[in-house]
Amino acid sequence: MNLDDLYSAFVVRMMKNENIQSLAGDPVNAYKGSSRPNGYTNPSFTVHSPDLIVEPDTTAANGTIFINAYVDNFKSGNANTELLGDLLKEIKDEFNDRPLEINGYNNFNLAVTNLRGPLYDSSDPDEHFGSVMLNINIVKS
Amino acid sequence: MEVDAQLVNAEAVISGMEWLTKAQANQVKEFMEWLMTEMYEHARSAGNYQDVTGALRDSLSINADNVKVYSTAAEARSQLQRNQKPVIRIERDEYTGVLWAGMWYAFLVELKAGFTVITGTVDHFNNLIEGFMMDKLDANKLAYEGIKSYKDSM
Numbered sequence: 001m002n003l004d005d006l007y008s009a010f011v012v013r014m015m016k017n018e019n020i021q022s023l024a025g026d027p028v029n030a031y032k033g034s035s036r037p038n039g040y041t042n043p044s045f046t047v048h049s050p051d052l053i054v055e056p057d058t059t060a061a062n063g064t065i066f067i068n069a070y071v072d073n074f075k076s077g078n079a080n081t082e083l084l085g086d087l088l089k090e091i092k093d094e095f096n097d098r099p100l101e102i103n104g105y106n107n108f109n110l111a112v113t114n115l116r117g118p119l120y121d122s123s124d125p126d127e128h129f130g131s132v133m134l135n136i137n138i139v140k141s
Numbered sequence: 142m143e144v145d146a147q148l149v150n151a152e153a154v155i156s157g158m159e160w161l162t163k164a165q166a167n168q169v170k171e172f173m174e175w176l177m178t179e180m181y182e183h184a185r186s187a188g189n190y191q192d193v194t195g196a197l198r199d200s201l202s203i204n205a206d207n208v209k210v211y212s213t214a215a216e217a218r219s220q221l222q223r224n225q226k227p228v229i230r231i232e233r234d235e236y237t238g239v240l241w242a243g244m245w246y247a248f249l250v251e252l253k254a255g256f257t258v259i260t261g262t263v264d265h266f267n268n269l270i271e272g273f274m275m276d277k278l279d280a281n282k283l284a285y286e287g288i289k290s291y292k293d294s295m
Binding site (some may be wrong): 033050062064066121131 | 260
């Protein structure tokens with residue numbers, strides 16, 4: 001399958017979600033792939049899959065999707081867990097057991113399996129991030 | 142109506158069942174050790190990240206008794222032999238295998254940089270694990286076959 005169609009489906013759903021809009025601003029800064037563009041502002045989001053397994057002799061693919069939410073620290077330097085927690089909850093509610101609609105494909109399973117955060121990367125010291133892990137199963141319709 | 146039932150040769154039957162139970166438990170343990178070894182090899186070879194020092198690959202562990210976080214490649218390498226040995230945690234009838242990446246930055250490589258460290262391996266082996274476990278349980282096998290037929294019909 002075209003991975004861009006898959007990532008687009010996630011990004012569009014996040015951008016249309018009113019709860020995410022009210023927390024993160026409209027338009028929602030959601031990006032396909034693990035990197036954000038130069039000059040991004042937080043809150044921001046990325047969607048990527050480390051590995052999508054294509055089952056031999058079928059049209060089925062299954063794997064893991066990570067949706068990351070990035071939030072600026074408080075001025076005191078600690079993580080803004082209030083906002084991060086709310087964003088992770090809204091992402092979970094948006095996608096858990098609510099399959100994607102992708103033209104030509106049937107997403108028969110989409111389940112949140114893990115919420116992680118706040119996580120810290122010293123190369124981006126002014127922010128923390130959280131990650132929503134999803135299991136996805138998809139077949140050609 | 143009344144039914145009388147009598148278990149003939151009960152002790153022999155029970156001791157036979159104990160032997161069977163032990164044999165099955167050993168099979169599960171052996172399978173788990175084999176599975177974890179295969180997953181370890183897969184994770185070492187399939188990780189698509191650039192491992193300049195080799196530390197991340199060397200920090201992988203399938204030893205449930207040796208789950209540690211390392212800050213240097215030397216620390217990870219000092220545990221390489223122990224970490225390559227599959228050690229399964231057994232509590233009552235629960236068998237737990239561990240696939241662990243020990244370098245402190247492993248989560249950043251997977252979650253932030255977007256490479257697969259261990260998640261891809263878990264996904265890759267998921268079908269195998271499901272197939273094996275559901276074959277052991279007839280009740281679930283129906284569900285498995287149901288899913289398979291559903292997939293085949295798509």
